[in-house]
Amino acid sequence: MDLINxxxxxxxxxxxxxxxxxxxxxxxxxxxxxxxxxxxxxIDLVVKDAGRTLIQVIDNGCGMSDSDARLCFERxxxxxxxxxxxxxxxxxxxxRGEALASIAAISQVELRTRLHxxxxxxxxxxxxxxxxSQQPTACPPGTSMAMKNLFYNVPARRNFxxxxxxxxxxxxEVFRRVTLIHYDLGFTLTSNGKLLYxxxxxSMLQRISQLYSNTYxxxxxxxxxxxxLLKIKGFVGKxxxxxxxxxxxxxxxxxxxxxxxxxxxxxxxxxxxxxGDHCYPSYFIGLQVDPSRIDINIHxxxxxxxFVDEHAMFAIxxxxxxxxxxxxxxxxxxxxxxxxxxxxxxxxxxxxxxMPQISYNxxxxxxxxxxxxxxxxxxxxxKDFKTLNDLKNTKDLTPPPSLPKSTCxxxxxxxxxxxxxxxxxxxxxxxxxxxxxxxxxxxxxxxAIKQSQTLLFPVNCQFSAADADMFNELLPDLKDYGFAIxxxxxxxxxxxxxxxxxxESELQECFDRMLADYKSSTLQKFNNRSQSLxxxxxxxxxxxxxxxxxxxxxxxxxxxxxxxPQADTTPNGKKIxxxxxxxxxxx
Ligand code: ADP
Ligand code: MG
Numbered sequence: 001m002d003l004i005n006x007x008x009x010x011x012x013x014x015x016x017x018x019x020x021x022x023x024x025x026x027x028x029x030x031x032x033x034x035x036x037x038x039x040x041x042x043i044d045l046v047v048k049d050a051g052r053t054l055i056q057v058i059d060n061g062c063g064m065s066d067s068d069a070r071l072c073f074e075r076x077x078x079x080x081x082x083x084x085x086x087x088x089x090x091x092x093x094x095x096r097g098e099a100l101a102s103i104a105a106i107s108q109v110e111l112r113t114r115l116h117x118x119x120x121x122x123x124x125x126x127x128x129x130x131x132x133s134q135q136p137t138a139c140p141p142g143t144s145m146a147m148k149n150l151f152y153n154v155p156a157r158r159n160f161x162x163x164x165x166x167x168x169x170x171x172x173e174v175f176r177r178v179t180l181i182h183y184d185l186g187f188t189l190t191s192n193g194k195l196l197y198x199x200x201x202x203s204m205l206q207r208i209s210q211l212y213s214n215t216y217x218x219x220x221x222x223x224x225x226x227x228x229l230l231k232i233k234g235f236v237g238k239x240x241x242x243x244x245x246x247x248x249x250x251x252x253x254x255x256x257x258x259x260x261x262x263x264x265x266x267x268x269x270x271x272x273x274x275x276g277d278h279c280y281p282s283y284f285i286g287l288q289v290d291p292s293r294i295d296i297n298i299h300x301x302x303x304x305x306x307f308v309d310e311h312a313m314f315a316i317x318x319x320x321x322x323x324x325x326x327x328x329x330x331x332x333x334x335x336x337x338x339x340x341x342x343x344x345x346x347x348x349x350x351x352x353x354x355m356p357q358i359s360y361n362x363x364x365x366x367x368x369x370x371x372x373x374x375x376x377x378x379x380x381x382x383k384d385f386k387t388l389n390d391l392k393n394t395k396d397l398t399p400p401p402s403l404p405k406s407t408c409x410x411x412x413x414x415x416x417x418x419x420x421x422x423x424x425x426x427x428x429x430x431x432x433x434x435x436x437x438x439x440x441x442x443x444x445x446x447x448a449i450k451q452s453q454t455l456l457f458p459v460n461c462q463f464s465a466a467d468a469d470m471f472n473e474l475l476p477d478l479k480d481y482g483f484a485i486x487x488x489x490x491x492x493x494x495x496x497x498x499x500x501x502x503x504e505s506e507l508q509e510c511f512d513r514m515l516a517d518y519k520s521s522t523l524q525k526f527n528n529r530s531q532s533l534x535x536x537x538x539x540x541x542x543x544x545x546x547x548x549x550x551x552x553x554x555x556x557x558x559x560x561x562x563x564x565p566q567a568d569t570t571p572n573g574k575k576i577x578x579x580x581x582x583x584x585x586x587x
Contacts, residue, residue, distance in 0.1 A: 010105060010129035013075060014154065017102035023161060024051025024150055025170035027103055031145055032178045033093035034100075035059035036255075037080065038143060041201070042186040045175065049192070050167035052158075056146040063142050064113040066122045070134060073109075073126055075101040089291050093256060100145075105129045106157070107150045113143040128153050169465030169490040172196075176211055177257035180250055181286050183207035196489040205235060208284055212248070212462045213508050223285060225320035229293075230313055232320050234285035239271060239325070241509065242279035244516030247464050252286045253294065259303050263287075266314045270321035287317075408554035414545040416554050423581040429549065430542050431576040432561045437501070438538035438571045439564050444499060445480045445530065452482035452497045459495045460488070461508045467515050468493075474518070477533050502541055510540040535571040 007015075021027045028045060035043045038061025048054040064072060071077050078097030081090070103109060104126045114121025123137040151158035161167055168191060175197070179187045183204045189197040199210050209216045220235035237248075251258055251267075271281050295306040307313055409417045416427040463471055468491040475485055484497035495507055502510070517536040543549070549557070561567050561576070568577055 009075070013101050013105035013129050016075070016098065017105045018157070020098055020102040021106060021150075022157075023170060024055055024167050025174045027051065027055050027107075027147060027150065028057075028171050029174045029178065030094070030099035030103065031055065031057035031147075032174070034145070035061055035143070036178075036182060036185065037092045037094055038062045040142065040185065044188045044190070046190045047168070047171060047192075050164040051171055052150055052161065052164070052167070054146060054148050055150070056144065058142070058144040060140070060142040063115040063118075063121070065115060066134070066136075069111055069113050069122045069124045070131060072100050072111075073104040073124075073129070073131075077101065091254070091291060101129070103147050106154055107147040107152060110146045110148070111143070112137055112139045114139050114141045116141040165469075165490055166465070169468065172489065172491055173465060177250065180204075180207060180211065180284055181252040181255055181257065191489065194489075196492070204233070204284065204286070208235065213460050215505055215508050219282070220284075221324045223320050223324040225316065225323070227316055229289070229309055230316050231288035232285065232317060233288075234283065236267065236270075236285070236321050236324055237282035239274040239281065242271075242275045242281045243512055244278055244280075244519065245464070245467070246280045247467070247512075248282040248284070249280070250284045253289055253305060254287070254291065256305075257303060258305050260305065262310060262314055263317055266318040267321050270318045270325060274325065283321075285317075285321075287313075289313075406555070406558070408551060408558060410549055410554060412545075413548050416549070416558060418554075418558055420579065423579040424585060426578045426580060427558065427561065428576055429547070429554075429557065430544055431570045431574055432557055433542035434538045434570050435564050435567065435576060436557070436560045437541050438534060440501075441481050441499060441534045441538060444482050445534065452484065453500050453502075454484075454497045455495065455504055457504070459504050459507050461493045461495060461511055463491050463493075463511075463515070465491060467512075470515055470518065471511065474514075474529075474533060477530050480530070481534065481537065506541075510537070513540045531571075538571060 020030065024047070028047070028051065032043060032045065035057050038059060040059035040061035042060050044058040046054065046056040046058070068079070074097075076097045077100070078095060080086075080092045080095040080097075086095075100109075105128060108127040109125070111124045111126070112121055118141075120136045121139040121141075122134060123139075124134045125132040151161070171191075172189070175187070175189050179185075179197075179199055181204075183206065184201050186201045187197065187199045188195060197211070199207060202210075205217060205220070205222075208220070219241045220237055223232055223234050223236050225232040249264060249267075251260060251263055253260075267283055267285065268281065275281065289307065293308045406418045406420075410429075411417055411426075414429060416429055416432070418425050418427065471493065472487065475487075478485060482497065482499035483495065486494050486496070488494050495504075498504070498507065514533065514536045517539070518532065568575065570576060
């Protein structure tokens with residue numbers, strides 16, 4: 001008895017579709033690539049229910065003839081290669097002639113397409129690989145490919161789809177991978193009737209900031225290099241913006257997003273010695289290589305590639321990134337040519353520092369011409385403002401007391417030195433501010449009416465899919481601290497109000513670090529999520545070492561610090577103040 005039979009095309013296509021289209025996002029990728037291959041300059045992506053119900057790509061590319069409009073759904077139907085030699089000179093995104101055959105096998109497709117020279121276009125409806133109808137239609141030049149009810153005939157696969165938010169974030173990721181490198185084309189993305197992105201053709205940096213946030217413009221150095229083998233053009237993140245997670249690391253070859261561990265390592269190696277532990281830089285790097293030196297064909301979705309000259313490429317890429325980082329950091333190094341560490345002699349073992357005491361000179365007038373009073377020396381304690389303890393116990397000192405006007409001195413833009421009765425206080429400016437902000441945030445959290453400032457211009461913040469999920473979870477807590485934040489799309493959030501004293505330009509940064517903190521184990525020791533969030537926010541928002549402070553700012557900071565019940569340590573238990581005692585000064 002013969003057992004073998006040849007599978008009908010529709011079944012064969014359905015099986016093969018599994019390789020090309022495993023989820024809505026992969027269909028999106030294929031359709032966007034086809035539109036670009038057709039020479040479109042404007043490409044609109046429309047999805048409903050994260051692609052489950054509808055994925056439509058409308059382009060103004062070359063369009064198709066009546067017979068091509070039918071043929072394009074056949075397996076191995078492609079206009080992009082003709083013979084096997086062509087495989088080594090591929091400049092288009094597609095070439096396998098598989099995508100549309102696969103898509104038509106597992107959904108209901110409506111194609112409307114028109115050549116620019118024709119008056120009428122053609123409409124083809126195809127379901128489960130069977131052409132249902134073809135008729136002339138009036139439509140704009142170009143192509144609209146609408147695939148409806150993905151996996152309608154493959155329930156098993158339909159059931160494998162994740163919830164809409166997850167599938168949509170995959171679609172957004174595909175959209176970013178395509179649009180980041182094709183910044184010379186216009187794109188839109190509409191989801192359930194809402195326009196999520198409207199990207200105008202422009203420069204790569206413009207595209208990055210359109211996709212992420214305007215603040216990204218200051219976060220990158222440009223990399224540009226041209227050798228016979230390799231052309232490099234892109235942007236690498238400044239080391240200070242490195243993140244604890246591998247977030248935005250995008251590598252492209254000949255207009256295609258790729259994953260290439262060795263080349264990614266080349267970029268990261270260029271940062272050697274510039275980043276903290278477990279910090280990863282962001283980068284967007286486009287490479288141009290002679291297509292004959294690449295084998296793209298090794299993976300059906302074409303994200304993995306092999307290069308003939310991998311070693312040379314590694315070296316070129318690494319030194320190009322190094323150059324970009326070096327060239328630009330030289331200037332800043334010259335500016336801040338001072339060691340960051342300020343040596344405070346370690347206290348003897350078992351030594352418990354006395355509570356700092358504050359003194360001020362009530363007669364001090366910054367505008368008076370007697371200079372002696374502005375010198376740093378230990379002032380006599382005025383009767384009514386004796387010690388820190390007194391200060392703390394005075395109920396009417398909250399909100400912040402009027403300034404105790406000891407002169408402050410900033411050392412290395414990192415420490416504030418100010419005289420107290422017990423000696424000379426050396427205050428770490430960031431840690432001090434951290435404590436002040438922490439107490440403020442906590443207070444705001446407890447109050448029924450939140451302290452909040454409405455932003456003149458709402459700020460968009462953008463996260464990776466995973467981070468966005470986490471951020472969503474934290475939104476209620478953030479609201480308690482006086483933030484007003486709305487989700488817009490899966491990965492974008494609009495901030496319309498913040499607690500007082502937050503710089504809008506630093507919001508993204510602040511949230512990024514907060515999320516990194518939240519993920520890292522350092523915050524696990526707090527069993528209270530709100531507390532850990534508050535700690536992290538305070539740290540992110542605090543002024544950093546390196547910031548020059550005016551006399552008034554320093555005095556305000558010192559006064560605010562001493563108004564805190566726990567002025568001597570940060571919420572994380574780090575020491576804020578060191579006292580150099582008079583005896584030590586004498587020595
Ligand atoms: P491939 O892209 O690998 O050639 P596809 O199945 O994606 O295979 O597409 C088959 C063919 O259909 C393409 O080679 C192209 O000629 C035609 N085609 C697909 N999409 C478009 C489009 N948006 N505009 C014009 N032609 C298209
Ligand atoms: Mg294709």
